[in-house]
Amino acid sequence: MVNGCSYTYGDELPSPETQRWGYHLAKSLDVPLTCLAEGGSSNYKIYRDTMEFLQTFNTEDITYLIVMWSAFERVEVFDKEYNCDNSLPMIQMSPVRTKSKNKHIRKHKDSWESFYTELYNTHTGVIHTLSNMSNLAWLCHRLNIKLIQTWFHPHCIRTIDGIINRRPRSESEKKMKDYTRKIINFLPDKSKIGFLDSNLTFDDFTITNNYKICPDGHPGIEAHEAFGKYLGGIL
Amino acid sequence: MIPSFTKASLTTMFQEDDYYYFNGCSFTYGIGIRPWPPSEEMFNLRWSSLVSNHYGVKSYNNSAPGSCNERIFRTTYDDILSCDKKPKMAVIMWSDPPRTELFRPQENELASLDLAQINPQSINGVKSREHVEALQMYYAFIHSEERALIRTLSYMVSLKFLFDSLQIPFIMLHYKSNFYRSYRRIIDKWSKQADEDAKVGSYLNSVKRKVNLLQGGHIFGLEDGFSFDSLLAESNIPLSVYSGGHPDERGHRAMSEWLINYIDSNNVSG
Numbered sequence: 001m002v003n004g005c006s007y008t009y010g011d012e013l014p015s016p017e018t019q020r021w022g023y024h025l026a027k028s029l030d031v032p033l034t035c036l037a038e039g040g041s042s043n044y045k046i047y048r049d050t051m052e053f054l055q056t057f058n059t060e061d062i063t064y065l066i067v068m069w070s071a072f073e074r075v076e077v078f079d080k081e082y083n084c085d086n087s088l089p090m091i092q093m094s095p096v097r098t099k100s101k102n103k104h105i106r107k108h109k110d111s112w113e114s115f116y117t118e119l120y121n122t123h124t125g126v127i128h129t130l131s132n133m134s135n136l137a138w139l140c141h142r143l144n145i146k147l148i149q150t151w152f153h154p155h156c157i158r159t160i161d162g163i164i165n166r167r168p169r170s171e172s173e174k175k176m177k178d179y180t181r182k183i184i185n186f187l188p189d190k191s192k193i194g195f196l197d198s199n200l201t202f203d204d205f206t207i208t209n210n211y212k213i214c215p216d217g218h219p220g221i222e223a224h225e226a227f228g229k230y231l232g233g234i235l
Numbered sequence: 236m237i238p239s240f241t242k243a244s245l246t247t248m249f250q251e252d253d254y255y256y257f258n259g260c261s262f263t264y265g266i267g268i269r270p271w272p273p274s275e276e277m278f279n280l281r282w283s284s285l286v287s288n289h290y291g292v293k294s295y296n297n298s299a300p301g302s303c304n305e306r307i308f309r310t311t312y313d314d315i316l317s318c319d320k321k322p323k324m325a326v327i328m329w330s331d332p333p334r335t336e337l338f339r340p341q342e343n344e345l346a347s348l349d350l351a352q353i354n355p356q357s358i359n360g361v362k363s364r365e366h367v368e369a370l371q372m373y374y375a376f377i378h379s380e381e382r383a384l385i386r387t388l389s390y391m392v393s394l395k396f397l398f399d400s401l402q403i404p405f406i407m408l409h410y411k412s413n414f415y416r417s418y419r420r421i422i423d424k425w426s427k428q429a430d431e432d433a434k435v436g437s438y439l440n441s442v443k444r445k446v447n448l449l450q451g452g453h454i455f456g457l458e459d460g461f462s463f464d465s466l467l468a469e470s471n472i473p474l475s476v477y478s479g480g481h482p483d484e485r486g487h488r489a490m491s492e493w494l495i496n497y498i499d500s501n502n503v504s505g
Contacts, residue, residue, distance in 0.1 A: 052445075076382070077379065080435060088441055107376075108372075111373065115377060119337055131309045135393065138316055
């Protein structure tokens with residue numbers, strides 16, 4: 001099973017189902033694929049969907065689980081009117097989406113701008129995501145599921161690096177640094193792909209290998225195919 | 236500023252001793268037993284200490300006043316995974332689903348916390364006017380009971396799995412019946428539309444799946460209205476004169492007696 005955001009779904013690909021990296025990885029491992037990814041997913045949604053999958057399905061049938069975490073700033077909100085195919089009616093929000101034409105977001109634009117300006121910050125998202133990553137690593141170890149965790153973009157790595165390496169200016173920032181470092185040290189290597197010098201996030205991989213990038217910034221067909229094989233090598 | 240009565244890391248405590256693990260909000264912390272600020276006496280009289288003392292084990296209570304369920308879930312998972320010696324039993328008292336947490340170093344009221352615990356009732360205590368307005372807008376237009384409910388259910392299921400996997404006997408309950416009321420309101424509100432609206436149907440199915448996964452455990456306040464607060468009401472025990480809305484020493488004693496009776500009757504701790 002694979003989960004993540006648009007980088008895992010295969011946004012901008014002509015045929016995501018047969019061109020996304022998850023498809024190529026599953027093919028190379030000769031296993032069927034379940035892809036839970038949706039474009040724009042927040043890490044809250046990714047974690048919730050992954051846990052629901054593990055809690056609902058026979059875990060003996062799950063050999064591999066790859067989660068590509070998304071931006072720390074994304075959150076989700078319940079909206080009955082939200083047009084979704086398979087999942088719950090939860091809008092996935094981020095700072096750039098405050099300009100979206102979505103009815104709920106337009107109606108509450110001021111609230112969202114206020115939320116991102118005054119309340120929510122990356123550090124909150126980092127704490128929650130890292131906590132969920134460590135839970136998932138432990139859970140998969142327990143269930144004997146081979147797990148890879150990575151991030152879609154190197155700015156996630158830079159954020160974590162910054163927290164760990166910056167000199168804290170307050171007691172709270174020191175706790176943040178200690179907590180982040182503790183979790184990163186706890187995670188096995190295959191649960192921090194892109195963080196270590198020896199491997200890359202999907203975006204880094206695409207750029208480093210000069211693969212074509214689609215108009216809206218997503219990796220193209222060749223990048224997906226190559227990255228699927230790259231992860232297969234790691235597994 | 237909360238005095239730093241030693242809350243050493245769970246990884247370094249209890250290397251030899253048996254202990255019970257507790258987590259929750261102010262109803263587990265002991266606010267209301269004695270006047271503020273917290274004291275050793277207060278900690279010794281809270282229900283978690285009374286239960287632990289009854290069974291002759293140590294107590295590790297990682298509750299925090301105002302705690303949201305995300306924090307309860309996050310810290311319980313972190314504590315249990317990082318400790319060398321697992322607890323003999325865990326009791327988790329969940330708080331209000333609408334509460335949330337944010338990294339806000341500028342909020343110094345509870346400096347012992349890593350994340351500021353935000354709940355709708357405490358907004359006016361926030362220092363910054365801009366933050367107060369932002370939080371009011373958040374609770375008015377962004378927060379929803381539906382999201383809060385499914386998040387809390389997710390945390391409950393995940394912790395149940397953790398305890399079951401590690402064979403740690405556990406009890407889960409709620410500090411007030413708000414979770415139960417929220418659950419009933421949402422089921423009643425959306426059930427009629429579920430057949431015609433696939434989105435609503437998928438949400439309700441997800442809620443029901445999680446409730447089903449929680450069956451068969453020592454879990455209260457899910458489809459029944461039992462809570463610490465309801466116990467006090469049924470027993471006619473008044474609330475604390477030291478802190479509005481919190482149980483006092485008598486309330487904590489009643490909660491501990493109820494738990495001890497339940498643990499013994501159901502052989503929870505094995």
